């Protein structure tokens with residue numbers, strides 16, 4: 001019993017791997033709480049650390065045996081340096097991370113030997129210093145921002161590496177997550193969502209862009225349609241529509257959205273000031289059919305108010321610096337420092353980015369998303385008009401007297417603004433200086449005081465800008481919209497890039513909205529990764545020790561109101577205050593204090609009446625009630641609407657009629673419509689136009705969409721507050737790991753059963769790994785018991801242990817799926833090779849027979865040819881013989897003739913001799929003889 005208790009204690013301190021601590025080079029975790037109890041002085045920390053170590057007798061012996069010296073160092077807070085005698089290794093105890101361990105580098109935290117905060121931190125740091133910025137934690141990808149360009153990570157070759165690979169087969173990368181989503185979408189026929197989160201500057205937008213780039217590349221590869229060097233959109237019927245493919249248009253829309261929705265902030269030079277959900281829809285064979293973009297909560301206040309060293313939206317600087325001479329005159333531009341809105345901050349440049357070049361890219365992006373010349377001109381007109389509007393200043397004798405434009409410069413600015421908006425300048429001035437009020441006796445016009453006029457001007461600027469932004473998103477959506485958008489679309493991948501949790505010195509309405517979004521997403525994450533996981537174990541009857549985690553439902557109830565009491569929440573109270581006449585922010589603060597005082601996550605300090613604190617999942621955030629009511633009111637005032645709708649410019653006129661927040665993608669729009677139809681009677685007219693209500697509605701629609709998708713998570717981490725490359729600050733990262741829920745997820749993933757499959761799916765996929773493959777292949781997939789028995793056979797054959805058989809599913813431990821997949825891959829490879837070999841053999845035999853036949857034919861031909869040659873030869877030889885014989889005959893005849901004539905002569909001579917002799921004998925006869933001759 002005592003031993004068991006000791007073991008439990010050990011496990012509490014050392015996590016899973018207690019055995020490892022007994023050899024040199026092992027790791028020790030000093031629990032955070034034991035350090036916290038001590039003072040922050042180094043000897044206090046040393047004492048705390050030593051206490052933690054020496055609480056366990058076995059450990060004490062180990063430490064006594066191997067640790068030679070313990071020093072207190074001063075690196076990143078207080079660090080205890082422990083020198084181990086045998087290995088001469090230095091291991092450290094960090095008072096923030098509270099750990100003592102060696103450095104470890106694992107690509108998946110699930111494979112880590114040491115599963116706790118310090119271990120995870122250390123692994124991330126080691127990898128970060130080796131420029132390995134990505135690490136898996138099961139299916140969650142942790143991306144640590146390198147804060148320097150890493151082009152080698154994002155090449156075509158890198159993309160090809162991940163093509164058709166399962167998660168974990170290749171090193172961690174955003175491409176691995178994108179590939180996993182792509183494959184799951186096609187194989188499992190289920191919608192996918194990649195949720196990217198992290199604090200500002202952590203690298204969410206960059207990761208989202210890379211995911212999109214990969215999907216575009218993957219879709220193109222699968223589709224393989226590049227026509228005459230130009231790509232086009234593939235229709236369902238296989239026809240080809242010219243122009244750039246959708247995936248490229250989605251990518252090209254990024255510079256446009258960045259120009260209008262991003263700004264330089266304290267934390268990030270290119271901070272997205274809106275949330276974005278891009279949904280790409282694919283055809284059955286993986287080609288991109290269309291896409292849609294939904295944006296959330298653009299930070300409107302940035303248009304009219306900025307603090308150094310931040311900047312307003314990029315487009316203002318791009319236009320003022322990058323416009324051509326002609327544009328400068330047309331839009332009456334000045335340098336940015338001469339416009340009042342921009343001159344509020346002394347920061348006009350953007351680090352290494354050049355606004356002039358960025359302006360060129362923005363204009364190019366406008367062309368690519370299909371804005372006509374006229375529309376481009378109108379967009380720039382509105383941007384310039386807002387700058388001029390900011391220069392319209394007011395003056396009044398005193399608080400109650402008539403307000404008028406301050407001076408000639410303000411008059412000129414008003415004229416410029418009116419000209420650019422193509423409206424009547426008097427109407428513009430009237431709209432800025434007065435407000436119409438409906439009374440029982442009819443509509444009356446009430447002049448505004450100086451403060452009111454300034455508010456009216458800024459509200460008009462914000463309205464113009466946000467309406468323009470939403471129009472632009474709408475224009476992009478029209479260009480890239482999905483083909484056949486009415487159909488059921490299981491083949492979609494959504495990419496959510498939403499602002500991270502925010503906590504500044506002073507937090508207002510924007511932070512309330514942003515943190516509400518993060519609470520909701522965190523809840524979804526909790527439900528997906530933690531609760532869903534654990535619930536499954538319970539449902540399936542799996543033996544598993546329940547890991548406690550903090551549910552944030554109470555925080556959501558505080559923000560939005562609970563089901564039982566929907567009006568008792570911060571947002572409903574702000575809405576209520578906006579609806580009632582003459583309610584001030586102080587009244588709102590009092591109402592919050594009285595109504596929410598019993599809620600656990602809510603605190604209101606006594607000394608500051610306008611402040612309240614919410615205990616979010618990621619830490620406490622202090623808010624102020626100042627301006628909450630004003631910021632929540634979001635309707636276009638009648639005067640501003642009539643100015644916009646009186647414009648001679650078509651686009652500007654359209655902005656006046658555009659529904660606020662109406663840029664959502666088709667599905668989110670449909671949801672919103674259904675919701676508003678079903679509950680229209682219950683909603684007050686105001687509610688539908690309050691920023692808070694609209695934002696919550698958008699979030700609900702998003703949550704509903706996400707709940708239909710299989711989620712994949714990318715958690716982005718900022719390694720240091722200064723955005724310096726190479727620096728990894730433990731406490732800073734630790735806070736983010738907590739806030740992103742990575743640490744609990746790691747523990748769950750490792751200790752539990754990260755892989756689960758129904759028996760039939762398992763048998764269907766891995767039947768080939770069992771001994772009697774063909775028998776298993778043909779089993780009845782609907783017979784549960786048969787599938788279960790086969791599953792056991794497969795696992796036994798593969799010698800896999802430690803798995804658990806649930807009521808409906810098989811549960812595998814981390815890494816076991818990889819073993820099965822690897823074996824399956826090998827087997828498929830072998831089978832593929834065999835099939836190839838058979839095919840090749842068959843082809844070779846056929847080829848051989850054909851060749852043999854042809855060889856015989858060739859031989860015949862050759863022989864015939866040779867025979868013919870021979871015959872010819874013979875014939876030639878015979879002719880020669882004939883000639884020879886003729887010739888010889890001729891020669892012989894000649895010779896014969898010569899011989900004959902010689903014989904004749906001889907005969908004649910002999911006759912003559914004879915006759916001569918005879919003549920001598922007879923003289924007479926001689927004379928006759930000579931006479932005869």
Ligand SMILES: Nc1ncnc2c1ncn2[C@@H]1O[C@H](COP(=O)(O)OP(=O)(O)OP(=O)(O)O)[C@@H](O)[C@H]1O
Pocket residue numbers: 145146147148149150198199200201202203204205206207268269270271272273498499500716
């Ligand atoms: N993978 C990466 N490789 C190189 N640099 C990166 C990477 N990710 C992010 N960065 C750098 O970090 C900066 C901030 O990244 P990013 O704009 O994506 O942050 P964010 O989380 O979207 O911030 P915000 O919420 O403020 O929009 C980028 O401008 C870029 O310089």
